[in-house]
Amino acid sequence: MFHYEIISSEEDGTVGVYLGKLGQEVVGAGSRLVNPGSIKGKIFTIFSVAFLSIAALTALNLWNFGTLKEHLLISERYDDLLNNILEVRRFEKNFLIYGDARNMQESLDYLDRIDTLVTDLSADLRQLTNDQSLESFTENLKEYRLMASGLASHAKISPTPMRTIGKKLTNDADQFRQTKRKRIHAAILRISILPFAFLAILLSLLLLVLWLISHGLLKPLNVIKETTRSVGRGDFSPIDYYGVPLEEISGLIQAFNHMAKELEIHQEDLIQTRKIAAIGTFTAGVAHELNNPINNIVLTAESLKEEMEEEDDPERMEMLTDILTQAERAAEIVKNLLDFSRTERPIFSQLDPELILSSSINLVKNQIKDVGLHFETSIADDLPQICGNLGNLQQVFTNLLLNAIQASPRDAHIRLGIDYAQKPGFIAFTVQDFGEGIPQDLQHKIFEPFFSTKEVGKGTGLGLALCYSLIKRHGGKIKVASDPGQGTVFTVLLPHLEQPEQGEFLGGIV
DSSP states (O other): OEEEEEOOOOSTTHHHHHHHHHHHHHHHHHHSOOOTTSHHHHHHHHHHHHHHHHHHHHHHHHHHHHHHHHHHHHHHHHHHHHHHHHHHHHHHHHHHHHOOHHHHHHHHHHHHHHHHHHHHTHHHHHHHSOHHHHHHHHHHHHHHHHHHHHHHTTOOOOSHHHHHHHHHHHHHHHHHHHHHHHHHHHHHHHHHHHHHHHHHHHHHHHHHHHHIIIIIIIHHHHHHHHHHHHHHTTOOOOOOOOSOOOHHHHHHHHHHHHHHHHHHHHHHHHHHHHHHHHHHHHHHHHHHHHHHHHHHHHHHHHHHHHHHTTSOOHHHHHHHHHHHHHHHHHHHHHHHHHHHHOOSOOOOEEEOHHHHHHHHHHHTHHHHHHHTOEEEEEEETTOOOEEEOHHHHHHHHHHHHHHHHHHSOTTOEEEEEEEEOSSTTEEEEEEEEOSSOOOGGGGGGTTSTTOOSSOTTSOOSOHHHHHHHHHHHTTOEEEEEEETTTEEEEEEEEEBSOOOOOOOEEEEEO
16 A cells, blocks of 8 residues: 655754764664674774784793793703713713723713703603613613723723714713704794784774775764765765675764754655645735635625516526525635634634534534445554644534545445554554545645645645645644555544553444
8 A cells, every 4th residue: 555644843943853863873883792793882992902912922922931041951961961961071081091990990980870850850841852872872871881881890891882872972061062052043033923913903903994994983973974075065865885794883874864864754744734724824815815806705705696686687696696606615715725824823722522523423414414424443452632722623523524525436335543652652544435546646646725626626735735734733743644546544642641551442434
């Protein structure tokens, strides 16, 4: 079903209301918990990742410094190992030169120190070299000790194998020391790289924040700025933005699009209101000017008709009757014009919604009987009262009922209803007929003054315009929904005074 809605609202404050709603939506978005898709969420994620990365690098740096310190201390033990082996070789050389067995005895003391160092460094040696090299080193050390012990006890042993094994021990100890130093140099290199890693993380963080600000904030804000200028020029097209899907920006764009849509509706309503006001001012003057000549025409025609009643002249009597009929029609049009242009504030009072509808039905009872129609009513229980002018509202619903009667075929029915509106704070009055309906291309014109879908001579085009004007004075809305061939539904929304609990429906036939 096609819908066309005329919303009655005052011009002042319209933009402020929707900008206020827009601000509330943005503030509401900011008060929610951190969402990964929001600005806060993305900044929180970026800084969290950066913080965790820096914390991990800091922990790694501390671990590297601790490891480096440990390696340096162990490296000193490898120096001691090599120095002790060199001392053993020095005593070996003295023995070979002087043949004094006491040199071998002193070398055994250093060999004890070497055994202690090897035992202390055994765990590190297994990480530093392979098992085969470590086993070969310990075997050579044991064999060297046996030879040194034999020579110290004056045994007849050739010193040549001892020199060969001593050279191997010296080479192995030096190799251990060199390998350990290489490990220390590698640790120092790793530690020296960490400041560059810190710099890279900070640079990445800066680039991510700049990208987020540029693409997530500045770019969509520029789009909103340009669209706002378009709204100022009267273009209410919505924003179509497919950039970074930030929650706050998406909410802002949705709120802006909603505001633009509502402004467009209120712009049409404003044009309609100004058009009616201008026409009302104009027609008020015209109606007053026409009233006197029409009254003179009616008085003259009635006087002539009284004089002609004594004469037998049917043709002239028919002409006078036609003059009176057309004059009365003109007087009715002038009366409608005066009602339409009336601007004084009516006196409002508390009214029962059911009373408004029932009293309006009583005013059109004769027309109902003439065409054989009946009304089906549906009224909710315990409806709150509304504040309005009974005469004005009767005029509205009488117009709507008469239109429904004229649009309905004979022996049909018209549905009337009163219920809570979907919009909070309003009562909805519905008048539904099952006539031919209103074409879609004409629905937006039916509330304009002097526009009518009826045949020439059957309507002035002021009824719905007057309804619109009166409902607007009551702070309400009137809208129409129609499908050609399916009938028409007019809905009038009026604000109520209080909000009791909703009850069940009452049905009936008048």
